[in-house]
Amino acid sequence: MAGLAATLGSGAMTNSIEDLAEAEVMIVIGSNNTETHPVIGMRLRHFARYRGTKIVVIDPRRTDLVEESALWLSPLPGYDLALLNGFAHVILKEGLQNKAFIEEHTENFDAFKSVVEKYTPEYVETLTGVPKDDIIKTARMYATAKNAAILYCMGITQHSKGTDNVKAVSNLALLCGHLGKPGSGVNPLRGQNNVQGACDMGGLPDVYPGYQKVHIKENREKFEKFWNASLSEVPGLTVVEMTNAMHDGKLKAMYIMGENPMLTDPDLTHVEESFRHLELLVVQDIFMTETARMADVVFPAASFAEKDGTFSNTERRVQLVRKALKEPGTARQDWDIIGGIAAKMGHPMPYEKAEDIFDEMRKVTPQYAGLTYKRLGMNGLQWPCPDETHPGTPILHKGKIARGKGLFAAVEYRPSAEVPDSAYPFILTTGRDYYQYHSATMTGRVRLLKEYCPESFVEISSEDAGKLGIQDNDWVKVESRRGHVIARAKISDKVQRGVIFKKFHFAEGAVNRLTNPVLDPTSKIPELKVSAVRLEKYNGPAVEPESQGMCLM
Amino acid sequence: MQMIIDGKTVIAEEGKTILEAARSNRVFIPTLCYLEKLLPIGSCRLCIVEIQGHENPVTACTTKAFDGMVIETNTPRLREMRKQTLGFILQTHPMDCKLCDVAGRCQLENLVKEYGAEPPMPKRAHKAEERPYSTPAIRYRPDRCIACSRCIRSCREVVGRSVLDLSGNGIGAKMDIVAPERCISCGECLSACPVGALTHANLPDGVSEGAKKVATVCAYCGVGCSFELNVKDNKAIKVTTNDYVGANKGSLCVKGRFGYGYVNSPERLTVPMIKKQGVLKEAGWEEAIDYVASRLAEIKGKHGADSIAGLTSAKCTNEDNYVFQKFMRAVIGTNNIDHCARL
Structure with a gap:
């Protein structure tokens, strides 16, 4: 929010769910919307299947939407900024930017340009592990589409450099003029209902x-x-x-x-x-x-x-x-x-x-x-809806950016506050489940939802599990510099080697005992998406999750 | 463009089907397999209309209208054909409307009454049938399925999951569950069913009769889906949707459609509590409010307004949030207000 307020003058989603149908290309980065914003997730699937929308999913996990996507890029958690700068580099190098839009509607272009210069596809590949061809392909798809939208969520913001991540997203929209029209824009999906x-x-x-x-x-x-x-x-x-x-x-x-x-x-x-x-x-x-x-x-x-x-x-x-x-x-x-x-x-x-x-x-x-x-x-x-005759504003920045001129941000990639080392060799990243909600105060009391998602597993890649001798459903101990939790392991092809994933809904084995409270200096959002942890098979007494109260449905 | 429907000259938008042109001019043509959000398939044959100059009736949902078209939607011939079509459906569809949860709101029941349809042959004794469905939230009764495929197409076209498909053919065709592992219990199929083949599993037949529908907004995620909370005896009993309103146009996820039960929970807090000797004890409102007001005033006096902070809520209404921040700023005198937007 702080990022977009600085670059565009308004911290909210620029477009509407309905007009996203007009997008030819959609970059979905750090948003597992099938689970977190399910009805938007359904719409995206519909657009991909029936409107030919090309979706690029950028996520360290193989999220559900990947199956409908044209391309899936899977950087390690914490490397989005390098990737975003890499796209900008390619767009500039190939001359695909929207020169008229940049001229008329933006400022600070030169500073931005000189920062992204070193983010060549080769360099970004070594940083992020994303193949350079995919970086080039994505940049071209986004830049050459008539309308292209970017959707993002907590995967972008819950980092110690979250504000810079957001600014790098907004840079891309400014660079290609994908703002102020249907099927475009910079669209942070807000988590809670209000x-x-x-x-x-x-x-x-x-x-x-x-x-x-x-x-x-x-x-x-x-x-x-x-x-x-x-x-x-x-x-x-x-x-x-x-x-x-x-x-x-x-x-x-x-x-x-x-x-x-x-x-x-x-x-x-x-x-x-x-x-x-x-x-x-x-x-x-x-x-x-x-x-x-x-x-x-x-x-x-x-x-x-x-x-x-x-x-x-x-x-x-x-x-x-x-x-x-x-x-x-x-x-x-x-x-x-x-x-x-x-x-x-x-x-x-x-x-x-x-x-x-x-x-x-x-x-x-x-x-x-x-x-x-x-x-x-x-x-x-x-909103905005300034007077009682105003019809409301489905699309922001139409004709003119709210801030006056869109501000290009010269933002450099820097590592997350904690990176894996020999003592804590894994990256832990966190998220939500489709069947549960936030601290499960509400969903934990609905039998149907609890049946589908009774506890939160630690997702581990089969490669890592094999190395550690961990089998599906084994109890594992996950430890960070701040504490430890014990939970059941789930071997999953959704996560890549070196990364483990846990959902934060439950009091038992609460993953936030592990997460890093280091804040983004501007938005003050904690780095929930990247903590360094170690992992081992747990052979102590069994820990059954206690009941969360009566279920009704 | 201009056309004549049932003798009346009407204006319709270019590129529309006959059904869309008719509906936009408030001419009602009956349908069963049609849903505006799905691709039309013309399979139920109820939307047949006669076009001047064409010998055979055509299905209005799949035929494009054109300028100068002259259409009849309700001739005796069409009525007889529709009556026959409905009769064929009734040959297998049970007439146990009294037992059915959608009685009164059933599209088939209403059409059967309007057309006076009867099954063409004597019916065999009906056996109620229930088949396990792809989610425990929904009850599937194949004997009531009329094979309109609205559930199948909703799952495929709206939700993008393709859990269901049609099996069998002719009079034996039914919806079948082909990929249950892909089901996300969103209930789009349930809301698409025009009859009582798919119903809320938690509701015994007839329970929702007399329920009041209140249009409101889901309290889970930021999509802000509109729905109707169905209430009876001060309990929420189910959620229904309207395809034409809000950001979601009738779609919901499992939490929105089936996750409302917590509001009825006996674990809801019902009285204020004050901690005494380390234990929370029930208290009266007057006592609790007095206690909080005096303690806040005391702490503010001793340590200053900035020694107090408040967390407002992304789950509460705008009105609650406005009042809360006004209270912290104007009454306590601090800007120490935040909420979980960052988490």
Whole structure:
């Protein structure tokens, strides 16, 4: 997000799911969308089968989409940037760039050009292990297509150089002018149902709603007046920084609404210890999560099925959520609980219904200004939508890039914070499963989903398994510099030699006991995709995964 | 382009089929095997129409309309042919509508009533049949299958999995499961079935009668699929979709279609709790809110606003998120707000 905001002026998906049908070529990099965004995954298969879309999958794992792809490139985890610069090198060397677009819509081209000069296909092949012919082929396909789109996800961002990875993706789109038209663009697929909305609403330490920076005086004054309160000019802490501040005793109280950091954050042992330092932990959730168990106060909240309100999806589509059920017991709406505490603290928030909040919000959020519940209707509308006659914006950067000029970024490849060595010879990379979701608070309680995905295996290539004498279903111990987990092995042709893969959904054998909390300096995203680990067969007592609660379906 | 349908002059878009041209002009032609999102195959023969100057009727879903075309969609001859076609389907399809979960919403049942169709020969005693399906989420009753192939084509064309195919021929043709290992339990087939051959496995027959449908948005991933939560007695009982709305146009994944059960869980939190002597104990709302407000005020007074932080949620609504960050900024006085976007 930080990467795209810097290069294009907006951190969101540039295009819509529907218009991706117009793409002749699609590069899918670091996105296992069959499992993480299944309906988009279905569309991509459909495009490949019925519209002739040529899909290039770039992923260290053989993801499901590979079977529909024209080409699969499998760099080791952590080498995407070298590969992306390699594509740019080929495009420039062969003169395939869109000169008119570069001239009219971009800046900093020369600095970028001089950086990518050394990324010859031969050099990139030695770095990444991707054959140089595939690098050349991909670059040509992308550059010569009428419309070509790039889709990416956490495989690009969850690195200590994630922001630079994103900038390298955006460089390619700028280089070929694949922006501001159907079937093109730079398309980060957002993970959670309302992660886009939580960002849009200012659920971030440095911005008010609508990405208005807190350190800019005019913004602060606007919100001080609107909220009738005096506001801090200092940007706050990000989630991983919060954990460190707890550990150092600087953070005394934590209020958590609907999140489970005790499972989803990197280096869980450190997180757990840090939470113990708190004087007050308040958790508001629908279940007794790992985090809620540690809390001093737990509030029962309404689930999505019991809420009126809006979610904003990955393509910036704001859609109505409608209350279908009555809250269980005395559970209350999240906003209503917060409002109750605010009122007690002398700042009443007298909202009667969700729509009142939406109408207040849109007065100070330019992208949402033209949206009303009535206008959202059955299909929602895509922001930016500046006024009530505006039809919404399915495609960003049409005619003109939001930033004014698209900024080429001169970004160099650098190794991940941890690279394999003799003590920790494997690269561990993490991800999601189709049948589970995030910390499995919801999916872990649905019998069907648990049956399909009851536990998380460690995926190992047959070559490595053979060397270590590991068989399918054997218990293995995976150890990093931060901790260890014990889990069952699954020998799989999806991973390559030297790489192991584990899904992060479960408390038992939680992979985030191993992951590296080192952050990207700009986006503060931790390097969940690359940690150095060692692996051995485990012969200790059996560890059966404990039940995650009752299953219903 | 201009054409005449049932004596009325209408305008239609170039390149459309007769069926599309008719529907865009609100002329209803019956179909069973047709679904707008699938390639038309003209196999059910119900969408037959007569074109002036042509002796035999043609299927409207597979025949392109052209300028000046004169079409009849509802002549006695067409009605008789449709009645016969429906009769053939009824020869094998059971008439146990009372037991069927889709009764009342069944496309076949509705057409049979409209056309007064009857099976042409006496029916043998019907034996209900159930066959293991490619996912435990769905119940398959081959005896109800009318071989329209909508499930098969949905799986192939929309989902790209090709789990199903047609087996047998003529009156014995049925859908068959040919590649169960490729199934992802997305339920596209279930939603495509015009009759009750594919139904929700967790629902006994008749349960969804009287359920209320509430159009809302899935709470799992960022695609933001629209669906209808079907509720009865304050419980979510199933999810259905509408092919014409939202980002997903009727498609869902296994979590969206079958993963809603957690909202009904008896493990849901229902009362506030406060930790006393290391143990979380039930408390009243007033007490819990008072406690949190006074503790937050105390910590803020002692250590400053920046000693407090909040995690808002990518699972909560925009409204929840707006109020949460407003609370942290305007009431607590800190910008220490984040959520799991980075994880």
